[in-house]
Amino acid sequence: MIMPVTPHRIKLVVPKVKGGKILKTCIRCRQHKTKCDALITNPEPCSHCAKKSLTCTLDIITSIKKRDGFDVVEKLASEVTDLNHTLDALILRRSAMVLALVKRSQGIIKSSGIRTKIARTPPVSQIQTCLDSPEPTQPPMVLPLPASQSMYTIETSGIAPFSISMEQAYELFTNYEVNFNQFLPIFPDDFFSTINLAQFKQENELLFWCIVITSYLNYPDVHSSSNYRLLVDHIKALVVKTCWVETPRSVYVISSLLILTTWSLPQTTQLTNNISLKFLSLMKNLSLQFGLHKLEFLNEFSHKTRMSISNEKSVDSIIRERIYKFININSNYWYIYLGLSSNNAPNGSDQDYIINKASNIDIFDKSVNTNDHYINSLLRVSVIQTKMSANMMDLIDNTNESILTLPNQINTSKVLNLKMFDVILEDLKKVLTHENQVITNLIEISITYSKLQLYIYSLSHLSVEIGEYKQFISKICSCCFNLLSLYQNQFKDISSFNQLPIHYKFPVELASFILLKIYKSPLLNTVEDYHLIKQKFNEFYDNIVKKGISGNDWSFVNEKFLKILSKFDSIENSFVINRMVVETQDDDEDAPLFLLVKQMKNYLVSSMSYELVWCIYEREKKKIDEKDVDWEKFGLDKAKDKAVIDFLLKNETILN
Numbered sequence: 001m002i003m004p005v006t007p008h009r010i011k012l013v014v015p016k017v018k019g020g021k022i023l024k025t026c027i028r029c030r031q032h033k034t035k036c037d038a039l040i041t042n043p044e045p046c047s048h049c050a051k052k053s054l055t056c057t058l059d060i061i062t063s064i065k066k067r068d069g070f071d072v073v074e075k076l077a078s079e080v081t082d083l084n085h086t087l088d089a090l091i092l093r094r095s096a097m098v099l100a101l102v103k104r105s106q107g108i109i110k111s112s113g114i115r116t117k118i119a120r121t122p123p124v125s126q127i128q129t130c131l132d133s134p135e136p137t138q139p140p141m142v143l144p145l146p147a148s149q150s151m152y153t154i155e156t157s158g159i160a161p162f163s164i165s166m167e168q169a170y171e172l173f174t175n176y177e178v179n180f181n182q183f184l185p186i187f188p189d190d191f192f193s194t195i196n197l198a199q200f201k202q203e204n205e206l207l208f209w210c211i212v213i214t215s216y217l218n219y220p221d222v223h224s225s226s227n228y229r230l231l232v233d234h235i236k237a238l239v240v241k242t243c244w245v246e247t248p249r250s251v252y253v254i255s256s257l258l259i260l261t262t263w264s265l266p267q268t269t270q271l272t273n274n275i276s277l278k279f280l281s282l283m284k285n286l287s288l289q290f291g292l293h294k295l296e297f298l299n300e301f302s303h304k305t306r307m308s309i310s311n312e313k314s315v316d317s318i319i320r321e322r323i324y325k326f327i328n329i330n331s332n333y334w335y336i337y338l339g340l341s342s343n344n345a346p347n348g349s350d351q352d353y354i355i356n357k358a359s360n361i362d363i364f365d366k367s368v369n370t371n372d373h374y375i376n377s378l379l380r381v382s383v384i385q386t387k388m389s390a391n392m393m394d395l396i397d398n399t400n401e402s403i404l405t406l407p408n409q410i411n412t413s414k415v416l417n418l419k420m421f422d423v424i425l426e427d428l429k430k431v432l433t434h435e436n437q438v439i440t441n442l443i444e445i446s447i448t449y450s451k452l453q454l455y456i457y458s459l460s461h462l463s464v465e466i467g468e469y470k471q472f473i474s475k476i477c478s479c480c481f482n483l484l485s486l487y488q489n490q491f492k493d494i495s496s497f498n499q500l501p502i503h504y505k506f507p508v509e510l511a512s513f514i515l516l517k518i519y520k521s522p523l524l525n526t527v528e529d530y531h532l533i534k535q536k537f538n539e540f541y542d543n544i545v546k547k548g549i550s551g552n553d554w555s556f557v558n559e560k561f562l563k564i565l566s567k568f569d570s571i572e573n574s575f576v577i578n579r580m581v582v583e584t585q586d587d588d589e590d591a592p593l594f595l596l597v598k599q600m601k602n603y604l605v606s607s608m609s610y611e612l613v614w615c616i617y618e619r620e621k622k623k624i625d626e627k628d629v630d631w632e633k634f635g636l637d638k639a640k641d642k643a644v645i646d647f648l649l650k651n652e653t654i655l656n
Helices: 028-032 046-050 069-104 124-133 166-179 197-203 205-218 225-245 251-262 274-290 295-300 313-337 354-361 369-395 407-431 438-457 464-489 502-519 529-547 559-569 573-580 610-619 642-649
Strands: 023-026 055-062 150-155 159-165
Touching: 023 028, 023 354, 023 529, 028 046, 028 055, 046 313, 150 502, 159 166, 159 225, 159 313, 166 205, 205 225, 205 251, 225 251, 225 274, 251 295, 251 313, 251 502, 274 313, 274 642, 313 354, 313 369, 313 502, 354 369, 354 559, 369 438, 407 438, 438 464, 438 559, 464 529, 502 529, 502 559, 502 610, 529 573, 559 610, 573 610, 610 642
Parallel strands: none
Antiparallel strands: 023 055, 150 159
C-alpha cells in the first residue's frame, strides 16, 4: 500500500535556553530590521520566512549587560531635559490660547493693554471672567506663532548664539540659488521654489545653515563678514553633532559636506590642519554606507536611511548620482591642491562603474542635460589630473624601484610624460566643447589649470639645457596669461572672489604663486618681461583677489594664501635665487645647475605653496649666511645682462 506523501510544513521554532531572554522577533527579521509577526502567526513561521520557505527561529539574548550608574543617570538627565522642553511648549501653547480667549471676550476685560505677542499667563480674575462668559464657543482658530518661531537660531555651548529672521533666510537662499547653485547643481530644479524653510530647517538643520553661511560670501550687507566668521564655529560644532555624535540618516548630510568642501571654511587656528580633508573622508564613508555607488540596489541598504530627495524616482536617481560624482570631483581637486596622492589620501576615490561611465562614455552623449554634461566634464578633467599626478609622482621620486634607475632614462620618461599629457589635455578641450558658452569656458579653465600643473612638473628634477628650461618658463607664463583672460571673460561680473568654488579658486592661487616665483628668479630675458609679469600678476590680484577682501574685512577667508604672498614677496631676490641652486657632486655632470621648484617631493605633488613656505621658513628661522649670486649658472653675463641683474638686486615688490 502506497502512503501519500505530505509536504514538510515549516513551523516556528521557539528555542529553549536557560538564563537567556527569548525575543518577539525571529533571527532573520531582526537582522534585516523588518517588522516580525511571528507571535501572531504562531505556530506557523512569520510571513517573511514563510514566503521564502526559511526556518523561522525566535532570536534570543543570552546575556543582558547591566547598566551602570552613569548610564542610568545620563538617561534620566536626558528624559528630564525632554520633559522640560515639552512642558515649556505646553505652557506657551496654553498661554496663547488664554490670550486669544481674553481678546475675543467683549465688554468684560477692563484693561486693553494686553500684548498678544508676549507669552505670559494673564491674571486669574481675567481667566475666570472669560471662562464664565455666556458668549457661545467660537470655532477653532489658527493661533499666531510666537515671536521666537519667526527667527532661526543656532546655538553652541561657549559660542554666542546666532539668529536670522525668516525674511533674511529667504533672501540668503535666493542668493545661493542665483550665485552658487550653478557651480554645484545637486538639488532638483524646483528645490528652491517649493521649499518650506521652517520644515526644512527642522528636518535638515546642517544643510540649512551650510546654505546660509555660503550665501554670506557675497551677500551685500555690512555685517556679512562678521556673521560669516561667527557662523564658522557653529557650523563645525553642528557637523560634529550631526555626523559623529548622532547617526546621519539623510543624503542631505552629504550635500552639506559637499557645500563645505566646495566653498571651504577658513582655517582660523592652524593653517596646516585643513578640515576639508576630514569632511572628504566623512563624505566618502557616508556615500558608501548610503549606497550612492549602487543606485539600482538602494533597497538593500538600511531602511532607516532617508535617501529620497525628490518625489519623482527618475529625478531622485539623477540627483543622487550627481552627489556621488561631486564627491569624487572634490576629492581629486583637494588632493592635488594639497600635494597629496590619491593613493595615500584617506579614503581615496577608487574608480567604479559610475565614475568610469560618466568620464568615458557620457561625455560624448550630446543629449544629456547641461548640468550633467558640466559635471561629467569636470569629473573627466579631475580623473586625468589624478592619473597625471600619479605618473609624475613616480618620476620625481628617484628612489622608486618600480621605474628605471638610470638618470638619462628617468629624464626621458619625464619628457615623454609631459608631452603625452599635454596632447591628452589639448584633445580633451575639443571633446568637451559644448553649445553653452558658459559651460565651455568653465571646462576650459579646468583644462588650463591641469596644463599649469603639468608644466610645473617640468620645473622640478629635470635635466635640460638652460634654453630649454626657459622654454618651459615661457609655456607656464603663457598658460597663466591665458588663465587670466578666461577669468576676465567668465567672472567679470562676480562681486567677490570668495564666491568662486574650489574648482576655479585653486587655479588663481597656483597661477599667483608661480608668477611670483618666476618674478623673483633670473630666468626672464629682459626687464620688460619682468614688468609684464608684474602687470599680469596685479590684474590677477586686483580684479579677482581684492574683490574678496575689499569693503568688509574678508581677509581671514584667504589668510594662508595672502600671508604666503606677502611674506615671500618681502624676501630678498638674492636669497631666493641662491635657494634655487642645486648642490651637485663633481662626477654628476648631467645634474641640473638650478631648479625653480627644488623642494617638490613625491608626497607633495604640484604644490607650489610648499615651495614658497619652505623658502620663507629658511629665511626667518635658519641662520644662513648670504652669498653672492653666481649669475653664470643661470646663463647671465654680468656685462651683457646688467639691466636684468640690476633689476633683480633692487628687490622691487610685485604688488602695486
